[in-house]
Amino acid sequence: MDNFTHNPNENNNEVEAIILDSPSSPNFSNFSHPKPKRKRKIAALVALCVASAFIGGMTTIVALPHVYPELFKVNTSISALSPSTTPATPLNTGSTQFPVADIAKNVGPAVVGVTNFQPNQPSNFGFFSSGKNSTSSELVEAGSGSGFIIDAQNGYIVTNNHVIDGAKKITVSLSDGRNSEAKLVGADSRTDLAVLQISDTSNLTAITLGDSSTLEVGESVVAIGNPGGDDFARSVTTGVISALDRTLDIEGESSFGLIQTDAAINPGNSGGPLVNYEGKVIGINSAKYAKSGFEGMGFSIPISDALPTIEQIIKTGKASHPALYVSVSDQYNAYAQSHNLPGGAYIAEVSAGGPADKAGIKQGDVITKINDSTIKNSGDLIRELYKYNAGDTVKITLIRDGKTQDVQATLGELQSN
Structure with missing residues (x-):
């Protein structure tokens, strides 16, 4: 009662309400009965x-x-137009797109785990070794990543070069629980691509290749891989294509205009597939922008750009790329911007007797075009050259002493390293 106060007028109303709601029989003994006639x-x-x-x-x-x-x-x-009498029209009528669950079910078996084994490091303390400064011959796991089966009949698997770099032994874990030692068919650091092969080809599932040249920003994609190793094997994440033709200053990735996606890509996803909603692989997950404060910025090598190198490795065990045999410095671009000069690929060094030397290209020249494609930096130069083959002749536009001129160069060849 201490928490409540009542005004005098409220008491009467409250009492009336209680009486009217009371389940007991009301007492009308104090009231006189009306006459029947009036009723x-x-x-x-x-x-x-x-x-x-x-x-x-x-x-x-x-x-x-x-x-x-x-x-x-x-x-x-x-x-007549009420929702109850109007049938719903299904979205994407006639579409061949699969739900994410079906994509995971169909593509998942083609995704593998890749483990890189290297010799144990020297021990200066003698722990777990026979003596001081000894090196164990035992191979230990140095890292792991992902890959996908591109040819089930022959057991070919695609992954990133950085996943298997330095490996003395490579093992592959399949979706059915099998573990197989893999042979390195070939690798190419310039494109960060590698091809493995396993001998046990029974009941393998291969991916279906898509066309990354037709992608559009905003398309839905699915990333499948082994973030953190086999404990999280064939994890599925979804997102969209955030941007196309992105560049990263990383060896291998700098050779491509990359696909940017917000589908979660974490350490261990490298080498795994980026798949569109038709269940086709359109990229190879390779990098993540890991700067503090940034999330949802993963990058994939476009499959259509990677395929020529993959095919070369499968066919010959190595990859070759067209080359001018020059060294390029991007420090020029900051200078050019501050002095209102044209951007381009600044030639810091020319190899004697190479294709550029034979074409008359000199140190200090700035390449601004290959045929009709604009070159703004060294990355543009590499990506544009990789569209051609060794032996092709291209027109190179360059600036020398403030003057623009064109030269013809026959491209040389660089082997994978």
Whole structure:
């Protein structure tokens, strides 16, 4: 009672409400009974009022459609369009896209785990070794990543070069629980690509290749891989294509215009597939922007750009790339920007007797175009050259001493290293 206060007028109202809601029989002993005659008059009056109201209501219902025909016509039309009588139209009618669950089910078996084994490091303390400064011959796990089966019949698997770099032994874990030692067919650090092969080809599932040249920003994608190793094997993450033709200053990745996605890509995802909603591989997950404060910025090598190198490795065990045999410095670009000069690939060194030397390209030249494609930096130069083959002749536009000129160069060849 201390928490409540009541005004005098509120008490009466509250008591009345309690009495009316009380389940007990009310006590009317203090009230006198009305005379029967007056009660019959009141009942007759009430009955007359009810009858009049009913007749008036029915008259109104019957008359309204004739007095206001337009009103009733509109109401009928609205009723016909109600959601309960209109079937829903399915989205993407005729689409060949699969739900994410189906993509995981169909593509997952083609995704593998890749483990890199290297010799144990020297021990200066003699722990777990036969003596001081000894090196164990035992191979230990140095890292792991992902890959995918590109040819089930022959057991070929694609992954990143950085996943298997320095390995003395490589093992592959399959979706059915099998573990196989893999042979390194070939690797190429310039494109960060590698091809492995396993001998046990029974019941393998290969991926289906897509066309990364037709991608659009905003398309839905699925990343599948082994973040953190086999404990999280074939993890599935979803997202969209955030951007296309991104550049990263990382060996291998700098050779491509990369696909940027917000699908989660973590350490261990490298080498795994980026798949579109048709269940086709359109990229090879290779890098993540890991700067503090940034999230959802993963990068994939476009499969259409990677395929020529993959095919070379499978066919010959190595990859070759067209080359000018020059060294390029991007320090020029900051200088050019501050002095309002054209950007390009600044030639810091020219190899004697190489294709650039034979074409008359000199140290200090700035290459601004290959054929009709603009070159703004060293990355542009590499990516544009990789569109051609060794032995092709290209027109090179360059700036020398403030003057623009064109030269013809026959591209040389660089082997994978």
